[in-house]
Amino acid sequence: MAKQRRRPLGLILSTGWLSLCLLAAVLGDLLPLPAWNNFDFDNLSAPIFTNGHWLGTDPDGADLLSGLVHGARVSLGISFVSVLAGSIIGGFLGVLAAYRRGWIDAVITMYFNVSLAIPIIVLTLVMVAIFSTPKFDGSSGGLPREMILVISLTLVLVPILGLLARSSALSWSGRDFVMVAESIGMKKRAILWIHIVPNVLPAMMSIAFLAAGIVIVVEGGLAILGAGAAPGASWGSMLAKNQSYFTIDAYPTLVPAAVIALTVMALNYFGDYFRTVIDDRESRI
Amino acid sequence: MKLLGAVIILVRALVVLFLVTFMITVLVRLLPGDPVDTLMPFATDEGREQLRSELGLNINIVQYYFRWLGDFVRGDFGQWYASTGDGGGVPIGQMLGVALPRSLFLMFYTMVFSLTLALPIGIFLGYRADTRIDRTLSNAMFALSSIPSFALGLSLVYILGLRLDLLPVLGYVPFTESPGEHFKSMVLPVLSLSVGLIAGFSRLLRVDTIATLREDFVTMASSKGLSNGWILWRHVLRPSSATLMTSAALQMGGLIGGAVVIEIIFALNGFGMLLNTAIVTRQYLAIQSLVALIAVAFIFFNLVVNVLYAVVDPRVRSARG
Secondary structure (H helix, E strand, O other): OOOOOOOOHHHHHHHHHHHHHHHHHHHHHHOOOOOOOOEOOOOOOOOOOEOOEOOOEOOOOEEHHHHHHHHHHHHHHHHHHHHHHHHHHHHHHHHHHHHHOHHHHHHHHHHHHHHHOOOHHHHHHHHHHHHOEEOOOOOEEOOOHHHHHHHHHHHHHHHHHHHHHHHHHHHHHOOHHHHHHHHOOOOHHHHHHHHHHHHHHHHHHHHHHHHHHHHHHHHHHHHHOOOOOOOOOOHHHHHHHHHOOOOOOOHHHHHHHHHHHHHHHHHHHHHHHHHHHHHHHHHHO | OHHHHHHHHHHHHHHHHHHHHHHHHHHHHHOOOOHHHHHOOOOOHHHHHHHHHHOOOOOOHHHHHHHHHHHHHOOOOOEEEOOOOOOOEEEHHHHHHHHHHHHHHHHHHHHHHHHHHHHHHHHHHHHOOOOHHHHHHHHHHHHHHOOOHHHHHHHHHHHHHHHOOOOOOOOOOOOOOOHHHHHHHHHHHHHHHHHHHHHHHHHHHHHHHHHHHOOHHHHHHHHOOOOHHHHHHHHHHHHHOHHHHHHHHHHHHHHHHHOHHHHHHOOOOOHHHHHHHHHHOOOHHHHHHHHHHHHHHHHHHHHHHHHHHHHHOHHHHHHHO
16 A cells, blocks of 8 residues: 555644634734733632633733733744744855855854854843843833844844754755756856755745744743743743742643643644655655 | 864864853943943942953953953852942852752753663664654654743643642752752752653654664674664664764753753752843853853863764764774
């Protein structure tokens, strides 16, 4: 029996979960939910399915479901923008390094390696500290919190994505069809755009899913360290906000933790799935 | 030839070290706000002047960098300033003496535990590649490894600590005080960090094991009538563990400081916690020295891997030399 490519169960579940999160992020305002930062003081720590609060409330009386829906917008938004920006900058630098070689390559690769010698969470913490000018009331002056997170995370992602783009571009430029293109006198720049960039893009895609997962984890970690989004605004800061009540009422902390875990799982699965599809395709080229 | 290769690796590591510490110096300089106002809001003019010169604010950054580097190499990491001013404070080295062992214990236990489980699992999955049990276990571990360590840590605290009341959920007990309590206090943090590593490690080992099993010397060994277990442990494990070792070494570097979130959740007050406090309270010198230490550890473990490669897999030695 020939092995038919079936859609694996993991792919269906991941697609379903991510679509749900995306829908919540986009259409969240249309849902008949209380505002995420509206505190219902008559229903503190309400259990699940309480009237008016489908998932219950946290110890401040904030509705958990509307928190998750709003958090989807913030967390996925931060993740999407920083991964996109990181892929563009990192991809550009990586392909440039592989294409020009020589000292440009040496400088760019060195920059990547230097940045990677510091753990992601530590580097992001330092970046966030640099971009936020704390005022006495604890809010950050100048840039909004989410903006600071996006800039910091982008800067941290660039070396990771760049190194991958470089190695992918290098491996493609050693392939036979590139040598043929060179031997028939095609311009180097044309080879780059026609033969190398289109082949590097799929690899970047699969890594972008993993990177999006990393961003969500790091954002959660930053929130726990007190350097995340405004209290309750993102999934991570929802978790961090309710964590102080953990020993009394663990439920409002565990719900965002579970949502973060499911989302990262789905993103990792997607990245992995893309990887195998691409490997399949590349082995046929 | 072999010596030359070693020298090149060493020089490259040194260059990265130089650049990374310089980059940290620049980053610390970029922190907003006047360091003197932040660190010693109530200092006298004299104290302010002294702090300025200690933080190198009166000389240019390159001069300052080399002065700091000189101190750093001699083991003088600078002062942790007290907000009262007048130059009072605690040497950072002294605080490290308390914080670092905790993080090193955490890293050591996590590594030992993860590798102890990952080696048999990885080899087994590689041996049984593409069977039902391989697929089930691989998928389960893939899912588990996607759970962020803080989410896993909180769930473990909830189940094992709060619901079943089996383990302490907060705090650190030094080994010298009570070994039993020490281990108990480390179980949850080590578990939270290990699950992802076990999955990652066994995944790498599985792939390399599959490749090794196709080699001629394995066919040779089995045609000699050696048992499968013997072949897997004595012939397959070593040549299959190169990727695993690289990954393990990188993780070791990353766990010092990178485990900051877990250290905070479990109130371990280790190196990561110290660094986080330094960043939040703008301890300029401490940030610089602590991040530099992380980078040193990371690069050191990288070097160790390069050396270990040659020891574990003789083919690397002959191929290089």
